[in-house]
Amino acid sequence: MKxxxxxxxxxxxxxxxxFIFTMHGDSMAFSxxxxxxxxxxxxxxxxxAGNFFLWYFPLLFFHVFFGTYIYRHFxxxxxxxxxxxxxxxxxxxxxxxxxxxxxxxxxxxLIVSGTLTVKLQTTxxxxxxxxxxxxxxLLIHSLFLFFTTLCINLLAILISSSDGFIYVEGILLxxxxxxxxTGQEYYHSMPxxxxxxxxxxxxxxxxxxxxxxxxxxxxxxxxxxxxxLDFDLNTSIAVxxxxxxxxxxxxxxxxxxxxxxDSNQENGG
Amino acid sequence: xxxxxxxxxxxLKGRKILEDVCLEMQGGTVYGFVxxxxxxxxxxxxxxxxxxxxxxxxxxxxxxxxxxxxxILPNLGIQxxxxxxxxxxxxxxxxxxxxxxxxxxSDEQIxxxxxxxxxxxxxxxxYRKYSLGMKQRIVLAQALMEKPDILMLDEPTNTLDExxxxxxxxxILEEKRRGALIMIASHNKEDIHLLADIxxxxxxxxxxxxxxxxxx
Numbered sequence: 001m002k003x004x005x006x007x008x009x010x011x012x013x014x015x016x017x018x019f020i021f022t023m024h025g026d027s028m029a030f031s032x033x034x035x036x037x038x039x040x041x042x043x044x045x046x047x048x049a050g051n052f053f054l055w056y057f058p059l060l061f062f063h064v065f066f067g068t069y070i071y072r073h074f075x076x077x078x079x080x081x082x083x084x085x086x087x088x089x090x091x092x093x094x095x096x097x098x099x100x101x102x103x104x105x106x107x108x109x110l111i112v113s114g115t116l117t118v119k120l121q122t123t124x125x126x127x128x129x130x131x132x133x134x135x136x137x138l139l140i141h142s143l144f145l146f147f148t149t150l151c152i153n154l155l156a157i158l159i160s161s162s163d164g165f166i167y168v169e170g171i172l173l174x175x176x177x178x179x180x181x182t183g184q185e186y187y188h189s190m191p192x193x194x195x196x197x198x199x200x201x202x203x204x205x206x207x208x209x210x211x212x213x214x215x216x217x218x219x220x221x222x223x224x225x226x227x228x229l230d231f232d233l234n235t236s237i238a239v240x241x242x243x244x245x246x247x248x249x250x251x252x253x254x255x256x257x258x259x260x261x262d263s264n265q266e267n268g269g
Numbered sequence: 270x271x272x273x274x275x276x277x278x279x280x281l282k283g284r285k286i287l288e289d290v291c292l293e294m295q296g297g298t299v300y301g302f303v304x305x306x307x308x309x310x311x312x313x314x315x316x317x318x319x320x321x322x323x324x325x326x327x328x329x330x331x332x333x334x335x336x337x338x339x340x341i342l343p344n345l346g347i348q349x350x351x352x353x354x355x356x357x358x359x360x361x362x363x364x365x366x367x368x369x370x371x372x373x374x375s376d377e378q379i380x381x382x383x384x385x386x387x388x389x390x391x392x393x394x395x396y397r398k399y400s401l402g403m404k405q406r407i408v409l410a411q412a413l414m415e416k417p418d419i420l421m422l423d424e425p426t427n428t429l430d431e432x433x434x435x436x437x438x439x440x441i442l443e444e445k446r447r448g449a450l451i452m453i454a455s456h457n458k459e460d461i462h463l464l465a466d467i468x469x470x471x472x473x474x475x476x477x478x479x480x481x482x483x484x485x
Binding site for chain 1: 340347356367371
């Protein structure tokens with residue numbers, strides 16, 4: 001675990017890098033800082049994809065560093081690890097718990113380092129919506145990070161580590177491309193066709209983009225709902241929670257059925 | 270400690286890798302397994318340990334059936350040829366991580382076993398930078414560190430120099446005196462001759478015969 005703690009500093013790097021060039025004015029609300037990290041300024045046009053990727057890179061780096069967190073027990077020292085650890089289900093659930101804590105810590109460090117970077121340049125004000133938006137941001141983005149990283153690990157166990165990363169990241173990039181294409185169609189056909197709304201809402205990547213969400217809390221809705229979509233933040237939490245449930249059940253089955261005999265990946269360097 | 274292997278069979282990808290294997294083994298004895306590459310020695314260790322499921326037959330350890338009463342043989346020390354440790358960790362940290370799973374040994378005991386296999390426990394190099402012989406020694410240390418009741422060693426002296434071979438042979442004999450049930454697969458005839466009390470020949474997944482070294 002200590003080995004992986006060092007990767008949390010990557011979050012600090014991205015927090016500083018992404019906020020050092022942000023235009024702040026005389027002061028900046030903390031909710032705006034959180035919304036920057038939560039794609040709260042993403043506009044539904046293809047030309048905004050560059051800005052989107054600036055904030056997507058920190059998530060991509062988490063996938064890179066933690067994409068083998070669970071898998072590495074299956075490629076290194078598996079014989080010696082599992083000859084001592086009989087209950088693979090318990091072990092897997094514990095590792096999932098640790099991976100989720102890493103996902104959460106990564107986002108906390110990203111926001112804290114970003115806030116400190118902004119604070120060095122201007123005044124940061126803590127508005128009343130900040131706390132609610134921060135909670136939603138941490139919940140939705142940590143669930144997304146955990147789900148996608150868990151999928152990379154599981155595919156790595158079932159296929160291979162590079163394929164696991166390529167498949168999951170490939171699907172995510174396809175979803176991002178689809179999001180911007182359908183988003184642009186939606187943007188240019190205001191009031192939008194309901195089919196475009198459906199496509200945006202059903203896109204798995206949409207759930208991490210705060211600028212297309214809505215909230216039952218009026219003051220929060222005012223800050224995030226820029227496109228008039230009825231897309232509650234709570235829905236995104238529920239969607240990722242269900243996806244995680246399926247992934248964890250699949251993972252429990254996979255690690256219990258995994259046969260070290262079939263693996264040629266156990267040389268451990 | 271005693272292990273009874275009853276008619277175990279294992280097929281993999283349409284190929285028979287273990288066929289009707291029956292064995293009776295007891296603590297305080299060294300069992301040698303000899304055979305050509307691919308004859309099924311390592312597969313037999315994996316099947317008996319519980320790391321690999323078997324198609325039929327049973328493994329009974331002290332009256333308890335493997336995969337029914339337990340998932341893995343209890344208090345097992347195992348070393349498999351070509352199976353390494355975590356490449357980015359030092360030898361000591363590798364053993365410490367594995368030891369934490371059962372919490373049976375202290376850091377001092379880990380340092381002691383590393384010294385016993387002829388390595389320096391304060392070596393800061395990661396496992397991936399170890400030489401082949403050092404890798405072999407540290408993997409042996411992980412097998413020995415918890416004073417196992419059952420010890421499975423697959424080519425334990427492979428890649429070791431002459432001094433290393435003698436050190437490891439002495440350690441194996443020490444484990445035998447302690448009462449451990451020891452299974453050794455080796456191509457090294459001298460290892461088998463010096464260490465094994467009973468020798469089994471394996472050919473195409475079948476255990477052909479068992480003979481006492483005293484019969485030679």
